[in-house]
Amino acid sequence: MKRPLRGLRGRLLVAFVLVTAVATLTTGALTFREARIAVLQQSQDTIIKRLRAHVDGLAPGIAYPPTQSDLESVAQEVAAAEPAQNWRVLATYRDLRATSRPQDAFTELTAGMRSAVGSRRAAVFQRVTTDGRSSLVVGLPVTFSEPAERSASGVSVFLTVPQTGEQGYVDALVTAIGRAVVPALGLAVLLALLAARGVLRPVRELRRATRSIAEGHLDTRLAVNGSDELADLSHTFNETAAALEESVAELRRMEARARRFVADVSHELRTPLAAMSAVTDVLDEDAARLDPDTAMAVRLISGETVKLARLVGDLMEISRFDAGAAGLQLDDLDLAESLRRTLAARGWQDTVDTRLPGPGELRGRVDPRRLDVAVANLVGNALRHGACPVQLRLYAREMPDAADDGGWAVIEVTDSGPGIPADVLPHVFDRFYKSDTARTRSEGSGLGLSITAENVRLHGGTVRAANREEGGGAVFTVEIPLGQEEKEVRET
């Protein structure tokens, strides 16, 4: 797997972990918030209540207006009332201030709070965090209960209580949540992997089966387990594969029948043609002595018999390719010499312009008969449909990225005719393809080029048709690998 996080397994893993993390953290956060509020509320309520009780207890004894020493005694008495709680107390009256501890700057007290205590009659509190330690600051104005309406005395008592205990609770809560998240995430990863395996196993099976089908193993089927969507998918896959197999089998049967028919027809045509071919020379010879009409008829029959014989031969050759019965009989040849012979055997050596390498320069392992047929068809085609001069070229092509060290031979057949129309070009190697639909019969069988293509393909080479760039004439290029595999029948 190149990109693990893009796969199904990775995505499931990420999803599970995200869901678990969100769920755990949300639950933890809400619990934390509620618990923290409850803890702090309770402690501050207790503190305010006690402070009020102490202050109320002291208030009647305060002389008015209080002196510095009065304030000091108030502060110290309030602080002394709660020795365990580590209270720090500040009592103020206008500009006077006294703390329970000497030189206590009471930095926790903010100006805002001070003015709030001055203007209101209720207790004011604020949580302050200094140097990472949180403490509760409470401010309480001292009121007179007489005369009748309560009025501010101008004396305020401030209290600072460190909240280390509460902080400890809160910290413990955070730690607990943290400890809960880690195993939950681990569990999520485990579950994700299990779920991914459950999903991935059938998916992987499906992939393997699809690939197998693509490689042509149409009898591939999946084992269907359970009744979930993946099982449905496997089931559908099996049905599709079965339908495909059936269609392909039917197509193959039909194709085999069609091929068989062509082969049978060609075969049956051969016997009468053998009789006719045997006597064409006799007819040609005698035609000279017959009256013109009969002579013409005789020559016509003779000529058509030769064409028919060629057509049947080509058809049988094609059927053999179709049946896969065509094999290579490789031989080590001088290719230039081989091409010369091909031309000579058909009397074309003076008609065709050649540019071939010298003797022994280009040797290759090819099937001489098939090479001969391929080249003869190309040259014959050029002579019939193109125009002279026809040129036959042969040269070696070096492969720059040579994996096959044997190299390639290139055979080019060029004519000087009008070229091949662009719409015909892709079809020139099709069977019986006629470039001119008005011309229903040409001299060739219409199979020559497809036979050439099959022969070249059998050699592992390529053949292509094009028009000359400078205009005028078609170019057929055959490329054949020189280092053929040893496919010879075992000799000795």
Add this chain to the structure above:
Amino acid sequence: MPRVLLIEDDRAVREGVRLALRRQGHDVTTAGTGEEGLALLRSFRPDVVVLDLMLPGLSGLEVCRRIRTEDQVPIVMATARGDDTDIVVGLEAGADDYVVKPVQARVLEARIRAVLRRVGGAPNAEGIPKIETHGDDGELTIDRAGLAITRRGAPVSLAPSELRLLLTLSASPGQVFSRQQLLEAVWEHSYHGDSRLVDACVKRLRTKMGEPAGQPRYIQTVRGFGYRFQSR
């Protein structure tokens, strides 16, 4: 007047070929079945047999084998084109050459003439009777003038193409001949390419000379190129 025995089951083909060959100056006798052909072989004594491969009853292949057991008359097989296995099997059964049907009379005629020329004898420049011996113990003798081969004193009966192939190869021991060269020297094919002819003939020749399977002593394969004759 070369005497040709044509064994062919189809009447039209038979008549057509007979007509054409007669025009070329051959003395042609025809047979419609293999049995009839074998019977005519003794009475007619043809110079060459043209044999259809597909015959009703006794097949052309079987006829070929039976002719070879008692006679070295050249056989030209007429076969369905490119039924590659047919050709190879036919050649291995002892045919000297083959033509593919449908065939024009002049092609068949040329093949017949070529086969007949070969029977006329191998080239011998000096014209002096010359008997060569080959092998460590001189077990193989080749009489170039008398066209006789013996192995350990026993005569080896070879068909014309086999004899000619052996004479060609043994004339230059150690020299490698490509299939193409052999095709031209032995079969006089102007048309190049049927290396199967060479391979089948070599195989037959090896069998008749009693070469051990897989380790030919005299006629060795030069892989990817051709064959050579090893004298010792």
